[in-house]
Amino acid sequence: MGAIDLSPVPSLGERAGGERRWETDPEAYWATIDAATTGLDAPVLAADLDALRFNTEQLLRRAGGKPIRVASKSLRSRPVLDALLAVDGYAGVLAYDVAEAHWLAVSTPERPGCPDVLVAYPSADLGAIAALAADPEAAARVTLMIDDAAQLDLIDAAVPPSRRPDLRVCLDIDASYRAPALGFMGVRRSPVRTRAEASVLAVTIGGRRGFTLVGVMTYDAQIAGVGDRSLHRPGAAAIVRAMQGASWDELVARRGEILTDLRRIADLEFVNGGGTGSLERNAADPNVTDIAAGSGLYGPTLFDDYSHFTPAPAMGFGLAVTRRPAPDTITCHGGGWIASGPAGSGRVPTPVWPAGLHLLGREGAGEVQTPLHGDRARRIPLGDRVWFRHAKAGEPCEHVNEFVIAKDGGVEATAVTYRGEGKAFL
Numbered sequence: 001m002g003a004i005d006l007s008p009v010p011s012l013g014e015r016a017g018g019e020r021r022w023e024t025d026p027e028a029y030w031a032t033i034d035a036a037t038t039g040l041d042a043p044v045l046a047a048d049l050d051a052l053r054f055n056t057e058q059l060l061r062r063a064g065g066k067p068i069r070v071a072s073k074s075l076r077s078r079p080v081l082d083a084l085l086a087v088d089g090y091a092g093v094l095a096y097d098v099a100e101a102h103w104l105a106v107s108t109p110e111r112p113g114c115p116d117v118l119v120a121y122p123s124a125d126l127g128a129i130a131a132l133a134a135d136p137e138a139a140a141r142v143t144l145m146i147d148d149a150a151q152l153d154l155i156d157a158a159v160p161p162s163r164r165p166d167l168r169v170c171l172d173i174d175a176s177y178r179a180p181a182l183g184f185m186g187v188r189r190s191p192v193r194t195r196a197e198a199s200v201l202a203v204t205i206g207g208r209r210g211f212t213l214v215g216v217m218t219y220d221a222q223i224a225g226v227g228d229r230s231l232h233r234p235g236a237a238a239i240v241r242a243m244q245g246a247s248w249d250e251l252v253a254r255r256g257e258i259l260t261d262l263r264r265i266a267d268l269e270f271v272n273g274g275g276t277g278s279l280e281r282n283a284a285d286p287n288v289t290d291i292a293a294g295s296g297l298y299g300p301t302l303f304d305d306y307s308h309f310t311p312a313p314a315m316g317f318g319l320a321v322t323r324r325p326a327p328d329t330i331t332c333h334g335g336g337w338i339a340s341g342p343a344g345s346g347r348v349p350t351p352v353w354p355a356g357l358h359l360l361g362r363e364g365a366g367e368v369q370t371p372l373h374g375d376r377a378r379r380i381p382l383g384d385r386v387w388f389r390h391a392k393a394g395e396p397c398e399h400v401n402e403f404v405i406a407k408d409g410g411v412e413a414t415a416v417t418y419r420g421e422g423k424a425f426l
């Protein structure tokens with residue numbers, strides 16, 4: 001068992017037309033992952049190394065040479081983060097919590113810390129902010145997110161500027177879209193939307209002791225995180241595509257104007273944009289210097305419905321079959337690994353292997369047991385495993401201490417998760 005090597009494999013790439021077992025023979029693909037983990041007790045989380053490498057390459061190709069800042073919430077495993085950052089074209093982390101960012105930035109005898117960690121969300125965790133400010137190495141490596149002068153006050157309340165080094169801050173600019181008829185599209189993040197609002201806050205930051213404005217971030221959630229290809233609802237998909245096109249044009253124009261103003265106010269080191277679903281678009285905008293992405297590595301089900309790319313379904317979790325309540329129904333132990341976000345059928349795990357099994361509408365994926373129905377269930381003995389895919393990328397890692405990286409029916413490596421390292425940030 002060795003270190004995790006995510007170097008892209010050109011022969012698996014789409015351009016090279018290499019073999020993609022997850023598409024050509026999904027039954028065999030999942031059976032091989034199952035075989036790799038035979039000796040391990042369920043629930044077991046696993047990722048296929050070839051699929052991870054395929055996804056590593058796909059993200060790079062879609063970023064068109066612009067550095068990818070790795071969204072840690074979508075990986076939640078430090079060795080996997082390190083493995084991705086070791087690949088040319090990946091640089092820096094987009095973290096989700098100040099304590100997490102601090103932990104990732106610190107160097108230890110075992111591993112060098114990450115020199116560039118951007119916290120994507122503002123924080124009111126005064127303890128974590130104080131700890132960061134008390135650690136000069138980490139404070140120089142971590143950038144905090146700001147979209148309101150009141151957040152500067154919170155930081156000052158944690159440690160006054162006289163007792164800390166200057167802290168690096170980034171301005172979050174609202175990238176949502178007000179669509180005709182559809183209304184608000186995107187996520188409720190920053191109140192800073194206009195040129196005037198951005199300039200006022202940048203000037204405020206510049207005038208405050210103890211802060212340096214070093215970057216700008218825009219997250220186009222309504223593009224990056226919304227699939228534009230629904231096989232079941234082609235009409236809705238066409239509306240999504242039209243909305244995304246209009247939203248992108250609006251964002252590029254507004255972001256460009258805001259940046260022209262901000263560059264007169266501060267020396268910006270970076271402009272971060274996008275996510276897994278909007279790499280190409282952000283790659284094409286010269287204003288963006290690095291693009292965030294993470295979900296595209298594990299390839300969860302929420303990323304199955306995009307017209308311009310299809311990640312390999314690299315990660316799955318296996319549950320043990322423990323009961324047979326009816327001849328065509330089996331029950332697995334555990335399974336309620338429900339994804340965050342608006343509750344609905346798209347957020348539950350999808351049984352993928354053996355094929356032909358379905359969740360029951362009235363029970364879904366349960367806290368401690370998950371019944372599955374289908375003719376195939378008749379031939380699955382108790383003790384066997386059923387494999388599921390999660391709807392989101394990082395969240396399965398909150399359920400296990402480590403996961404298996406499988407290759408050709410064997411275990412290539414084991415990746416400890418944040419949880420496995422005793423880290424539960426949110």
Ligand SMILES: Cc1ncc(COP(=O)(O)O)c(C=O)c1O
Nearest residue numbers: 071074219275276292293294295
């Ligand atoms: C600020 C920000 N950038 C980028 C992303 C996209 O991350 P991913 O590509 O892992 O879906 C997210 C996800 O929520 C985000 O909050």
